């Protein structure tokens with residue numbers, strides 16, 4: 278089977294690449310553009326200086342989990358400097374922050390009102406042209422006229438707009454005009470001010486479409502307490518005798534939570550991800566709030582009703598007694614009777630009535646907070662992934678109608694077998710969330726994260742905390758799977774504490790609870806990534822599972838050989854889920870499908886990055902804000918891709934996921950640059966694709982991908 282790369286549009290020229298290369302590379306390679314192509318002959322690669330110390334054999338290195346890079350590619354570790362150049366991990370977060378060095382340490386704390394006023398003033402400035410005006414180029418196209426919160430001065434906007442970026446508008450490959458119009462950073466390639474294609478022949482791709490956009494009316498219902506009805510969830514809870522259960526306990530836990538939260542660093546979802554700027558696509562309908570209210574001033578009132586975005590308490594599992602419209606909170610019994618009466622018909626009581634989903638042999642891209650965003654999943658689909666899953670979304674945030682959380686449920690039209698992942702601690706919250714998702718989204722399955730190790734989630738009783746509470750785990754699965762027709766799956770770790778694996782004792786029951794499949798990540802919560810995944814234990818569970826429950830294995834799959842051996846060692850496994858393997862080398866899906874090790878060239882890797890950037894600009898926007906959001910998530914991803922060691926450089930293949938790479942030269946300058954662990958070099962790569970970073974740009978990766986044993990979300 279041939280590998281298919283979609284038509285790539287070059288945002289950069291070779292000359293740009295050459296100018297952007299790191300200053301630390303050896304001079305001969307710098308001058309020769311041919312070295313930017315994949316050169317399998319290592320002799321033509323830059324020669325590193327001789328090494329002094331005695332060399333261990335490749336097998337000795339492998340025994341120490343050090344990657345056996347061929348000797349002539351080795352180079353001395355880069356010198357750490359303070360200027361961000363080739364300074365390895367130490368510069369993470371410091372790269373490109375020089376401009377901030379003189380910034381005052383103590384920043385004035387601004388009141389909410391002050392911040393809001395400043396935001397409004399900024400929106401009115403020439404920087405922020407009204408999206409409607411930008412799209413059409415005509416002031417008359419904005420229905421709010423003077424009441425619009427954005428700027429309508431086209432000339433002022435054009436005067437301050439930075440030069441276009443190299444390359445073509447990412448929307449030229451889609452039907453219809455560029456939705457960013459004048460604001461597009463590639464506007465020069467539009468045929469006219471309407472953003473039509475300059476070159477008709479480029480047109481052809483189907484319009485790239487996204488699903489699962491939260492409707493305004495649904496959001497407004499969620500903002501208002503107790504307005505949204507959850508008939509199926511509530512009836513399921515009632516039938517399972519789960520109404521009001523755990524209420525007291527929840528309150529106690531929430532009290533404790535507050536203490537934990539107030540001591541927390543402010544990292545709201547606890548995994549360090551910046552979801553506020555995250556997967557919420559650029560709001561083209563940002564004027565819509567004003568529009569819907571009719572009066573701009575009312576937008577303030579609306580804002581009041583809206584729950585604070587990503588407040589620390591936002592993942593609190595509120596003590597939700599089943600209350601519907603017209604029922605008083607202190608009369609839950611009466612209320613529930615009504616619900617059951619009304620909704621008995623629609624309640625699906627037996628899991629056998631569920632829609633079928635078959636994971637067998639399918640290549641499953643794991644849910645990945647921050648990095649597993651929609652553009653990344655698009656890349657993986659192109660490279661052969663069969664099943665994709667959204668980033669973990671917190672139930673309570675979804676139930677509060679938080680736009681940034683709902684953005685995590687977005688699905689691209691290419692994701693033909695797609696699930697969303699949610700995380701919650703209690704049967705009522707989770708059951709209501711799945712019902713809400715079924716009503717408002719198009720998804721093939723809903724996965725419940727019962728393996729998340731991060732403290733703020735675990736402290737609230739969600740994620741891997743459920744592994745210590747099998748009864749609650751059961752209630753969560755039973756209630757949620759009975760509330761919807763869509764298959765419900767769960768993702769677990771082997772147990773909470775090291776040496777205390779739990780899943781083997783539960784595996785016979787999980788299917789009876791109503792789950793269609795269980796993914797077992799072969800580590801405990803306590804282990805994080807410190808050891809290799811325990812596949813023997815995963816096999817043991819798969820063998821003990823009833824045939825009606827699909828068991829998926831997860832952990833350390835990094836080559837087609839890993840995949841093959843798990844499948845042949847344990848035919849009872851439905852499939853394997855791949856997480857870091859896909860982040861580090863998304864072509865792993867192609868490798869598995871084609872049953873080969875792909876010695877991919879740096880140029881081909883750059884093409885994949887270009888695809889990502891194009892998808893990112895389509896998703897986050899091709900205006901300045903979209904470009905910088907795309908850059909941010911590209912940099913997050915580059916903090917993983919640098920861990921890939923090209924096959925042609927290794928004495929022993931394939932690379933294992935736990936190998937630590939020595940410092941090495943690539944076969945060409947670009948390959949060397951791509952191996953860099955320095956954030957400054959990731960920024961250089963981003964500049965090849967998205968132009969220069971803005972003044973004062975800073976970047977620090979959210980996930981410490983270089984810490985090979987760091988904690989992640991699952």
Ligand SMILES: Cc1cc2nc3c(=O)[nH]c(=O)nc-3n(C[C@H](O)[C@H](O)[C@H](O)COP(=O)(O)O)c2cc1C
Pocket residue numbers: 643644645646647648668669698726728729768798831832833834854855856857858980989990991
């Ligand atoms: C950056 C990152 C983000 C993750 N986010 C999630 C998540 O949102 N939900 C989840 O269930 N697991 C999450 N995980 C865990 C992975 O899905 C997977 O279970 C784990 O990395 C083990 O698989 P691997 O060895 O193939 O990486 C995350 C892992 C990483 C590295």
